[in-house]
Amino acid sequence: MNSMKIKKGDKVRVIAGKDKGKEGEVTRALPKLHRVVVKNVNVAKKSMRPTQQNPQGGIVSIDAPIQVSNVMLVCPSCGQPTRVGKREENGKRVRFCKKCNATID
Known part of the structure; x- marks a missing residue:
């Protein structure tokens, strides 16, 4: 799940x-x-x-x-409703905006 x-x-x-x-x-x-x-x-x-x-x-x-x-x-950076993706940055999983590719947290 x-x-x-x-x-x-x-x-x-x-x-x-x-x-x-x-x-x-x-x-x-x-x-x-x-x-x-x-x-x-x-x-x-x-x-x-x-x-x-x-x-x-x-x-x-x-x-x-x-x-x-x-x-x-x-999205906090582009201000648009967006889908959320997950990726690894520096060994830590973070969420990112699929529209502007900015990390969310």
């Missing part, structure tokens, strides 16, 4: 679904489920019971996971 090419902290653009065209930062990666949680994308409402941390309770908005195939990484 291939590892995910998108990590926590990456800037991504949604390419499919109800939030198509939105950009945001990955707040969580769930590799076993092939999903990522993107800030302000796929927002769902959740009823919260009053607790000591949240005495008010009520309905809150949370960011739900989205399929990793529905997002593309936005």
Whole structure:
């Protein structure tokens, strides 16, 4: 099974679904489920019971996971959504942008 090419902290653009065209930062990666949680994308409402941390309770908005195939990484150097490749540089595996060939990390 291939590892995910998108990590926590990456800037991504949604390419499919109800939030198509939105950009945001990955707040969580769930590799076993092939999903990522993107800030302000796929927002769902959740009823919260009053607790000591949240005495008010009520309905809150949370960011739900989205399929990793529905997002593309936005390259930090060229600013375009791009596919990601992996290569070895100085004995270390790094990700690179397939459009501008710049290393991502």
